[in-house]
Amino acid sequence: MSQLIVLLTVQGYAAIISLAGAILVIAVVLFLLRTSTTQEDKLAVKKKVYKIRGRYFFALVTCIIILLLVTLQLLPYPKFQSEPGEVVTVVGMQWMWKMAPGTSIETPAAFTGNNEITLPANKAIRFIVTSGDVNHDFAIYDNNGVLVAQTQAMPQYHNELQYVFPQKGDYEILCLEYCGLAHAIMLGKIHVQ
Amino acid sequence: MIQISSVEKRQQKKLVILWSITFLILFPLLVTLGLLMRLNQGEWMRMSPGTFYALMTLHGLGMAGSLFSIALAAISYLIATRYARLNIGVGYFSYVSVVLGVLGLAIASLYAKFGAGWYLLYPLPFTGANWPAWSTGLTIISIIVLGIGLLINCLHVLYALAKEYGGITRIAGWQYFKKDPPEKELPSVVMISTISLVPAVLAFLAASVMLIMYLLKYFEPSLAFDPLLLKNLTFFFGHTLVNVTMYIGVGWLYTLLPEFTHRDWKITKVTAIAWNATFFFILFAYFHHLYMDFVQPLPLQYAGQLASYFSAIPATAVTMFGVIVQLYHSKIKWTIVPLMFLLGTAGWAIGGFAAVVDSTISINKVLHNTLWVPAHFHTYMLMGILLFILAFFYYLVGAKEDPGKDQKPKLGFWLFVIGSYSFLLMFYLGGLNSVPRRYSDYGGIPLKNVHETGAHLAQAASVSICLLLLGLMLMYVTLFTKLLRSSRPAAQNETVL
Numbered sequence: 001m002s003q004l005i006v007l008l009t010v011q012g013y014a015a016i017i018s019l020a021g022a023i024l025v026i027a028v029v030l031f032l033l034r035t036s037t038t039q040e041d042k043l044a045v046k047k048k049v050y051k052i053r054g055r056y057f058f059a060l061v062t063c064i065i066i067l068l069l070v071t072l073q074l075l076p077y078p079k080f081q082s083e084p085g086e087v088v089t090v091v092g093m094q095w096m097w098k099m100a101p102g103t104s105i106e107t108p109a110a111f112t113g114n115n116e117i118t119l120p121a122n123k124a125i126r127f128i129v130t131s132g133d134v135n136h137d138f139a140i141y142d143n144n145g146v147l148v149a150q151t152q153a154m155p156q157y158h159n160e161l162q163y164v165f166p167q168k169g170d171y172e173i174l175c176l177e178y179c180g181l182a183h184a185i186m187l188g189k190i191h192v193q
Numbered sequence: 194m195i196q197i198s199s200v201e202k203r204q205q206k207k208l209v210i211l212w213s214i215t216f217l218i219l220f221p222l223l224v225t226l227g228l229l230m231r232l233n234q235g236e237w238m239r240m241s242p243g244t245f246y247a248l249m250t251l252h253g254l255g256m257a258g259s260l261f262s263i264a265l266a267a268i269s270y271l272i273a274t275r276y277a278r279l280n281i282g283v284g285y286f287s288y289v290s291v292v293l294g295v296l297g298l299a300i301a302s303l304y305a306k307f308g309a310g311w312y313l314l315y316p317l318p319f320t321g322a323n324w325p326a327w328s329t330g331l332t333i334i335s336i337i338v339l340g341i342g343l344l345i346n347c348l349h350v351l352y353a354l355a356k357e358y359g360g361i362t363r364i365a366g367w368q369y370f371k372k373d374p375p376e377k378e379l380p381s382v383v384m385i386s387t388i389s390l391v392p393a394v395l396a397f398l399a400a401s402v403m404l405i406m407y408l409l410k411y412f413e414p415s416l417a418f419d420p421l422l423l424k425n426l427t428f429f430f431g432h433t434l435v436n437v438t439m440y441i442g443v444g445w446l447y448t449l450l451p452e453f454t455h456r457d458w459k460i461t462k463v464t465a466i467a468w469n470a471t472f473f474f475i476l477f478a479y480f481h482h483l484y485m486d487f488v489q490p491l492p493l494q495y496a497g498q499l500a501s502y503f504s505a506i507p508a509t510a511v512t513m514f515g516v517i518v519q520l521y522h523s524k525i526k527w528t529i530v531p532l533m534f535l536l537g538t539a540g541w542a543i544g545g546f547a548a549v550v551d552s553t554i555s556i557n558k559v560l561h562n563t564l565w566v567p568a569h570f571h572t573y574m575l576m577g578i579l580l581f582i583l584a585f586f587y588y589l590v591g592a593k594e595d596p597g598k599d600q601k602p603k604l605g606f607w608l609f610v611i612g613s614y615s616f617l618l619m620f621y622l623g624g625l626n627s628v629p630r631r632y633s634d635y636g637g638i639p640l641k642n643v644h645e646t647g648a649h650l651a652q653a654a655s656v657s658i659c660l661l662l663l664g665l666m667l668m669y670v671t672l673f674t675k676l677l678r679s680s681r682p683a684a685q686n687e688t689v690l
């Protein structure tokens with residue numbers, strides 16, 4: 001079951017593409033090991049391989065251009081997002097998360113917030129994320145344990161992450177930028193209703 | 194062609210063997226740190242987070258530093274014995290600085306538990322640290338010492354090549370851009386070294402700016418710098434250096450593989466263009482480390498993905514197809530050196546492919562800082578450049594002239610390859626299952642499946658690491674004795690390259 005879930009996520013696509021790439025490489029290695037037992041003149045080999053290389057080159061360039069055109073449409077940056085339905089301020093500190101609705105004019109250190117928050121489903125939420133000390137990374141996991149969105153929490157900067165929670169339930173916040181001793185237990189929670 | 198006396202060659206050989214032996218001793222120790230980390234993540238062992246992060250920092254800095262150093266030492270040896278005269282004093286200076294630097298890093302992390310990660314990301318070394326302030330200072334100074342030694346070595350090699358071949362544009366192969374090939378041929382390793390070492394120099398310059406800022410901050414804690422600027426500098430340095438390590442290894446692939454296939458591998462117009470394009474891709478790809486910094490200017494985010502994608506073109510269409518031209522129907526004898534070159538190229542390709550996947554912004558948003566990241570760079574470090582380095586060592590001890598009947602190295606080699614890929618697979622699966630990187634253990638993760646998957650994969654990885662260490666030791670048995678023997682000047686029948 002969990003395998004199936006993986007296949008439907010972005011991670012699943014990454015897995016399939018990478019596996020295909022690795023298999024292709026292994027196939028070429030095996031092919032070279034097998035064909036190297038006979039001998040042919042270098043010039044003849046060159047001619048053959050270069051013919052394939054020409055085709056490969058055009059195929060690769062075409063692939064790259066298409067992939068760039070497609071993937072660069074899907075950026076997580078604020079410029080590519082619609083107007084948010086709700087705004088949440090998030091401050092990362094060694095070693096906790098502070099979250100509260102609305103924008104804040106407080107300094108990160110003075111900002112008061114909680115490591116749990118309740119938010120609506122199916123509404124665009126914009127998280128305005130910063131840090132009160134070192135770099136952290138605000139990462140949202142759904143309750144299947146799949147990482148669904150993240151942005152860095154950098155001191156002096158505000159990163160704006162937008163996300164629509166598709167389901168009701170609890171989402172967990174982990175820190176994904178190494179921030180010292182308790183980095184692995186810097187937790188938060190979002191209750192989606 | 195330049196004449197280099199056999200005395201000079203012997204001096205250079207002694208130096209490179211000193212480097213090799215030092216590296217071969219250090220490497221399994223650093224692997225053992227990796228094993229300890231995986232054991233802790235697998236909950237088969239308990240260490241405090243402070244210890245874990247100190248080991249992680251030493252492992253990362255030690256591996257990246259020593260692999261770059263040994264790659265530079267190897268390419269310098271090839272150059273000094275064939276293409277341009279290099280000063281032996283510079284070589285020893287660089288060796289001593291690296292050894293001192295590594296010692297300093299080891300003291301800071303093992304004794305004082307300095308643990309800010311390889312990248313010392315500002316302002317972590319200074320803020321909320323659980324290690325004494327002097328260990329931050331010692332780490333900064335150690336990196337400076339190490340860096341100066343390597344920087345001077347890089348500059349010296351570039352200078353010597355430029356002097357020998359008529360200027361920087363010539364050693365970069367620009368004369369090949371014209372329609373007709375130039376009269377004086379440029380050895381491919383010279384061009385590749387240039388294309389790799391110039392970015393390395395730039396990376397060291399970025400690092401010096403950064404380290405000077407760190408030193409100022411260390412002595413005057415009230416100073417504050419821009420964290421985004423420092424993150425850019427850090428990754429320009431770290432990414433470029435690791436990237437360049439791989440490309441330096443490709444330099445001796447172009448030189449040594451042809452000796453086994455008896456097919457030359459010369460610079461053509463296409464290779465010259467490809468490598469000069471690579472130069473820019475090396476410099477701009479690092480932006481992919483800042484995708485999740487949404488405030489980074491958008492054009493730089495695009496540049497990161499473009500440079501990362503396009504770097505696949507010269508790497509595959511020129512170098513990897515070049516390997517195919519070398520090997521296809523070549524009737525090559527598959528002794529350990531060409532085998533390592535073939536599998537090393539494959540490891541580079543597999544790791545590189547996984548890197549390109551991760552350099553897609555819309556995929557990076559769920560793979561960034563998961564175990565996918567160490568997965569891909571460990572692939573091309575361990576199964577790419579490290580195999581090239583081992584190939585170089587075997588070449589050095591004369592594996593071409595006398596492949597030897599001993600089956601131990603080959604058995605060791607296959608164990609090493611199988612163990613390594615199995616270890617790497619666990620990193621990839623961890624990334625796909627959203628397991629974060631740089632977690633001392635997964636016990637605190639409130640999501641049961643992430644915690645358990647992470648721990649189980651770490652256990653499987655630990656077993657794999659033991660396997661790869663065993664393979665490594667089997668290779669060591671013969672490699673060590675041969676290295677020591679060939680360093681003795683008395684050896685009559687030895688071939689000096």
Ligand code: HEM
Nearest residue numbers: 224227228230231253256257310311574575630631632658
């Ligand atoms: C078999 C050999 C190796 C083993 C067992 C190993 C193991 C590990 C482990 C367990 C981590 C921590 C992963 C995490 O949870 O974030 C790590 C990180 C790292 N490793 Fe390795 N590794 C090996 C080889 C290498 C090599 C050849 C390099 C060369 C560059 C390298 C460079 C690094 C770096 C730079 C880090 C990141 C450190 C940081 O995050 O500050 N490792 N390695």
Ligand SMILES: [Cu+2]
Nearest residue numbers: 175177179183
């Ligand atoms: Cu953290």
